[in-house]
Amino acid sequence: MPDHSSSWFTFRFFTRIRRFLQLQSSNHTHKSIHLHQQQQQQQQQQIMIEQEEEPTMTINSEEELQGSLQRSVKQLHFGTPEERDAAAMEISRLASKDLKTRKSLAELGVVPNLVSMVGLDQSLDRRRLGLRALIELSNGTFTNKAVMVEAGIISKIPENIDVLDQSIRHDYAVLLLSISSIAKSQFSIPLTEMIPFLISALIDAEVHTDVKTLCVESIHNLSFVLENSEHLVSNGAVHTLLNLSIEKETSEKALATLGNLVVSMIGRKAMEDESMVPESLIEIMTWESEPKCQELSAYILMILAHQSSAQRAKMAQLGIVQVLLEVALLGSPLAQKRALKVLQWFKDERQVRIGAHSGPQTGRVGVGSPVNRRDISEGREIIKRMVKQSLDRNMELITRRANVGGDVMDCKLKSLVVSSSSKSLPY
Secondary structure, rough: OHHHHHHHHHHHHHHHHHHHHHOOOOOOOHHHHHHHHHHHHHHHHHHHHHHHHHHHHHHHHHHHHHHHHHHHHHHHHOHHHHHHHHHHHHHEEEHHOOOHHHHHHHHOOOHHHHHHHHOOOOHHHHHHHHHHHHHHHHOOHHHHHHHHHOOOOHOOOOOOOHHOHHHHHHHHHHHHHHHHHHHHHEEEEEEEHHHHHHHHHHHHHHHHHHHHHHHHHHHHHHOOOHHHHHHHHHOHHHHHHHEEEEEEOOHHHHHHHHHHHHOOHHHHHHHOOOOHHHHHHHHHHOOOOHHHHHHHHHHHHHHHHHHOHHHHHHHHHHOOHHHHHHHHHHOOOHHHHHHHHHHHHHOOOOOOOOOOOOEOOOOOOOOOOOHHHHHHEEEEEEEEHHHHHHHHHHHHHHHHHOOHHHHHHHHHHHHHHHHOOOOOOOO
């Protein structure tokens, strides 16, 4: 017979165990919710504390900056050589922060002391520290650059780049590029020491291409001032730039600089006397992958052709008409315009003289010796035959490379042969 009493006690035991476990689970859930709420409150309190402390931290940071500025300036002015080196390094770091700090440092008079560290009588490491601090200070401020020039930074530059190692050559080149930019604002920069350094860097085969690029850009900045043309030409800038113009890494900036020099009488004369002219410029006009170089080369050739019949004769002998035809069909819009202008001059070479300002004008006869009409007619026929022969020889090549329709090409070809007008130079 089953024991009902034992079964009842067993049932009550397990019921109590189940209630106990349910109670424990409920308590654990309440504790988890309570703990999560406490964590949220702590996070909110931490955020409020950080927000309250943030202005204090900004104030402290500003105070630290001012303290560092004062210490660095004091050490640079009155410290030992080692302290001055450390100060120059700290000034370089501070100057890299923002424009306001750079201006503040210059106002505190650090520039003359840093300039004194750049001279050849100083150690290599000290010069490097001074240069890098000056580079940072010159970034984005005309005033600081002008202060450096007035403090005599140009006189600290060696005329011969061979006395410098590669790393410090780069630092000198970077600083000079920064300073040369103020020449565009007609600020007077002493050129006696500056230009020889730049030219020596460009002709030295051991100088890295990056340094040469920086030096070409510096000369380009200087060439914007017409009065600087004489200094540049007398130091061999034209010959050096012509050599750089046939190297694609430096060609564009070298050609742009030559374009600035060719408008001056001394610059144009120097280019006319160079054996590389006009052959190298005609070759550059064949660089289809370098449209900017084509445009600049066409510009220089246009100036030379406008001013010199001897240059036009050299160009004709070197086959410039063929190159001009190709550029007039496939070049950029500006290169096409310039090529067409020079082609028109060759077409009208035996008809009219080249005017002083606007190039040849059709239908005008120059004052002087009488013009033989038979010679004019023969000259016109010779030019037409020359153009036609060039077109026949190159039409198949040009047609394959030109991505234009037949009507557009016919229109352009017609403009080469039929056009008889001549406008002002498209400078």
